[in-house]
Amino acid sequence: MATPAKKKDFNKTPQELVTEFWDQFFVKKPGKVTRIFPRSLYETLLPPSQPQGVSSSRNATDSYQAAVKECKEKVKRIVKECERTNEKFTDPDFDIEGDFEVRNCLHGLTHDADLNEFFGELQELYDLGAGKGAKKGIKSRGAPRSADDAPEAPAPEGSKGRREGVKAGWRETFTPGSVHRLDWIFESPQWTKDGYSSSDIKQGCDGDCWWLAAVATIAHRKDLMEKVCVARDEEIGVYGFVFFKDGEWISTVVDDNLYLTEEDYRHYYDEYDPTGKKGRKHRKDKQTGSGALYFSQCSDPNETWLPLLEKAYAKVHGDYEAISGGWPGEGVEDMTGGVSSMLQSNRVLRKDKLWKELVNSNGDFVFSCSAHGYASTRGSMANGHAYSILKATEEVDEDGKKVRLVKIRNPWGERTSAGQGEWDGPWSDGSKEWTPYWLKKLDHKFGDDGEFWMSYQDMLDNFLYLYRTRLFDDKWTVVQQWTTVTVGWIAGYLNKKFVIEIKKGGTVVIVLSQLDERYFQGLEGQYMFILHFVLQDKDGKEQLCRVRPTLNWSSRSVSCELDLEPGRYEVLPKITVERDTSQRMVEDVVTRWAEENPAKLRQIGMQYDLAHAKGGVPDEDEIITQRKEEKKKKEEKKKTKAKAKREKERREKRKQKQVQITINMPEGSTVDTSGTGTESDKKEEKKETAEDKKEEEEKFEDAVEEKAKDDEKKKEEQPKRKEDTAAAEEKKIEEKVTGEEKKQEEKEKIEVVGESKPTAAATEEVEEDLSEDEEEEEEEPKIEYEEGKIPWNAVCVVGLRVYAQDADVTVTLATPNTAEEGASLVMDQHAVGATI
Incomplete structure (x- = not known):
């Protein structure tokens, strides 16, 4: 049932209506979940051995060497323990044997729910009949994020050559x-x-x-x-x-x-054997x-x-x-620590330059590629599928002409039953180009092994995307800086910028990246961020490069490589956003799967927490804790001020009454200072004493409650003495409070007459405190958002990595000091394009 349209208020101007719409559209306090599990849940655990820093500078191989050392030590400890117990190693963190029925090692956090929803939608379509209720996104919920799901190549089931895998909708089962x-x-x-x-x-x-x-x-x-x-x-x-x-x-x-x-054998049923x-x-x-x-x-x-x-x-x-x-x-990056960039083959400017890099694939670069198209196949090659580039070579034929050839491999390792999987054009197995001369020269043998040759031009014509990965050795230094940014609905360059300082000129690789969500699938949220950046000199007079992703769906990182002279440079990020409201919000996933699959949530949730535990990324949970502590202090301050205010009012009342009594008394009479007065005075005193007593009782109860919490924490250390200690402490508190009450009563009895007048400064101070208290009480009014609509709240974690053959290279984060300085970050005044 459609939501009824909201009535327009014609008493307001059109601009007021537009402004109100955008006020409702954005959340007033943008923020991001940076901890699935609050700090309190980690209190009993050991802290991480290597806390993250705000900015790190190290040789490109240092992080690798530390990981290798840690890995070898793990293996050594495991071997020693297994020899002691005389057992083979079973991984407690990824025990696929023990998990066989639960299947947490096979499937993601929200797998079962997503599958049920998918089949539920199919059932709805079936009940409605063909063409009567198709829902947008039923084929693939959310934006495609891989070579298999890109819109240029809607890959059908089985196109990847799986023997038994079932793909229901967008989920693997x-x-x-x-x-x-x-x-x-x-x-x-x-x-x-x-x-x-x-x-x-x-x-x-x-x-x-x-x-x-x-x-x-x-x-x-x-x-x-x-x-x-x-x-x-x-x-x-x-x-x-x-x-x-x-x-x-x-x-x-x-x-x-x-x-x-x-x-x-006989796993599910018995058989005589x-x-x-x-x-x-x-x-x-x-x-x-x-x-x-x-x-x-x-x-x-x-x-x-x-x-x-x-x-x-x-x-x-x-x-x-x-x-x-x-x-x-991305796969090559994950196994080499290199930096990958995607090239669209029909955009290559200088093919000779690309060819030189391909030929040098045993040196600084390695390459892979993928084929795409709306059809499931291109000839005998599968679309929506990734391939490896194994070798590029330029050879001379029998007539002395140079021929550029590329050796490619399909990871299937063989053709499908329909003969798909390998190139069937020139230089394919069995083609006329394979003369005895070429078979010997390239040492090639025909076979159904997934490997095939093709010309350089045919490769560019048939593979839409090439993936070039730059490799690094110990000559390179890498520095990085992470931060969080709030991303608005309108695309533009952010007012946060990274500043790079280079002392030694040479080749520099700059990478702007976001956290790899593959490590915490199910907790990605509703926003997909697409990264861009501009590199310019420190004065902003010269723009050195402008970088954007080849495809929006391949935006884990974007990078550029160029030669820079010594100096300071600025990186201005631009982040665009796509939102899918059909995806679950992080907080909803946590509250649901904490009950449905706590073991899997613990695993993925801790991955999420580790990913966000980076220097420069604010800990939202810690901020909440600080706010609570500040609120508690303010409340205590309010109580103190309120008590001072009441005491001041009492003194004023008593003074006025005493003056009135003195005025009305006959000449020669004396003022009663014995503590007894009129009946109304006694009642007033009792009322005030009762208020003080109530306040002291509340204070006593708070003290007892606080002590009970402390005793609970010490339960494991001193279980036997808990009751005696609590009772003794409670008695001390009670005696202290009672003593204070008696002192207060005695003080009030002698303050009726002869009370000194408070100084003007003291009076002004109290009044000033009270006025501040009133200001503090004026809290920001809560915004009532339109029911059923989730306000915009896009916050992205981004990091900048810089690789240079300069040991002193640095990167820092800078924000504009003034609105005018922030406005200077605008690159141009043109309208945003249709594809931004």
């Missing part, structure tokens, strides 16, 4: 049959056989072709692969890896349990070797490195579903 260890699955398990190779890689049931394409891109580089796989003990069954996350390297370990496609022959045959045929694995696998039946690397990558992101769908460049 995994159904492995069993879990077993390497020595049970493989007859002769080996970490690698003849080293790492892109030809080892075969995609399984997960939609992680983007990541497998990234692995294949670096697999021919032994130095890069060994940089990721840093420690292992195959007998114990423990494997250590490091990955690059949000500007820092992290480490993780996994055990050697893996998912298999087939269930165990007295000799065990049928069971052994079932295991041999369906649960042995690489081909039995549910997720990715090596082409060799006994090689194990790839499924274990994939498991570790899934673990650091929370589950296997979290790594479904993505961009190959």
Whole structure:
């Protein structure tokens, strides 16, 4: 049922109506959840060993070395403990065997609810009939964020070559049959056989072709692969890896349990097999070797490195579903610590320049690519799919002409039953270009292995996006600075800017990034931020580069690379936003899944908290705690002032009464100073005494309550003495309060006559305090937002990383001191474009 339109108030001007609309549109106090779990929930836990700083400067390899050291120490401790207990290692943080029925290692936090909603919408459409109730976004809720989901290539089910994976709507649903260890699955398990190779890689049931394409891109580089796989003990069954996350390297370990496609023999039903022959045959045929694995696998039946690397990558992101769908460049970044940029092939200005970088893929750069289009295939190649660029070479043919060729690989590792998966044009397997001369020159063999050659121009014509990753060694220094910014509804450059200072000129790589939401899927919220920035000199006279994403959906980071002279430079960020109100708000997810799946919320929630625990990012929970403390202090101050006010009023009343008594008394009479007066005076005194007593009682109750809280905290340390201590303390407090009450009563009895007049300064001070108190009580009125509408509240965490071959490079955050200075950040006065 549609919401009835709000009646227009014609007593107001059109401008007033427009202003009122925008007042309702924006939340008055913008903010972001920076802690899923408040600080109080962490009180009993050890603090992190390495607290984040506001800004860090280090050699580009320092963070990596620290993560490697930590990883090796973890593996060493695990090996020692397993030898002591005589048990193989089982990972308590990612125990896929123990989690087999719960499936938290397979699926995301909100998976089941999203799936139920999707099928519910399908049922609604079915009940309404074709074309009568289609909902916008039913095919893919939320904006596409990967090569698989981009609108240029709506990939149908099964286009990624999965054997058993089911994709309902936009959610993966995994159904492995069993879990077993390497020595049970493989007859002769080996970490690698003849080293790492892109030809080892075969995609399984997960939609992680983007990541497998990234692995294949670096697999021919032994130095890069060994940089990721840093420690292992195959007998114990423990494997250590490091990955690059949000500007820092992290480490993780996994055990050697893996998912298999087939269930165990007689797992769901019994069958007569007295000799065990049928069971052994079932295991041999369906649960042995690489081909039995549910997720990715090596082409060799006994090689194990790839499924274990994939498991570790899934673990650091929370589950296997979290790594479904993505961009190959991001995968290369995560395993090399490099910086990736996306190139649209039809925008390449100088093809020779790009070719030189491709040929140098064993040096400073590595490349991958993806194909897109509205059709599910382009010839025999799959669209909406990622591929690896393995090699680029320029050779001379039989006639002396130069030919530029590129070797590419599909992570499926083989064609589908329909023959899709490899290029079928010139230089494809079996094409006329493959003469004996070329077969020998390129050492190429035909085969259904996912690898194929094509000309450089055909690659640019058939792959819409190229992903170029710049690699860094110990010659580079990296500095970074994080902050939060409130993003308005109108696009424009922010009044916060980053200032870079370079002492030594040379090549500089600048990266503006946001937190990687893949690590806390389900808690992303409703806003998708798209990053841009401008680099200019310190005076703002010269704009050096203007950067925006090639695609809005690939905006984890944007970057530029250029040569800079020594000096100071400014980076001006611009962040645009897309909002999807069908997505759940973070606070709603927390309150719901704390009951529905607390274990998974703990896992993803702590990932969220760790991601936001960066220097420069304000701790919203700490701010709330400070506000509560300030409010408490103000309330105590109010009570003190109110008491002073009452005491002042009493003195004034008594003084006036005493003066009146003196005036009305006959000559020669004396004033009664014995404490007794008129009946009305006595009643007034009793009333005032009662008020004081009530106040003291409240104070006493607060003191007792505070003491009870302290006793509760000491319960574990001194359980036996708790009651005696509390009783003794309570008695002391009671005696103290009673003594104060008696002193107050005695004081009031002798203050009736002869009371000194308060000084003018004291009176003014009290009146000033009271007037301040009245001002404090005037709180900001609460805004009544229109029912059913959620006001705009977009807050983004962004960071700037700078790589330079300069050990003294620095980056700081600056905000304009005046409105005029902030206005100077506007780059132009033109209207915002339709695609901003």
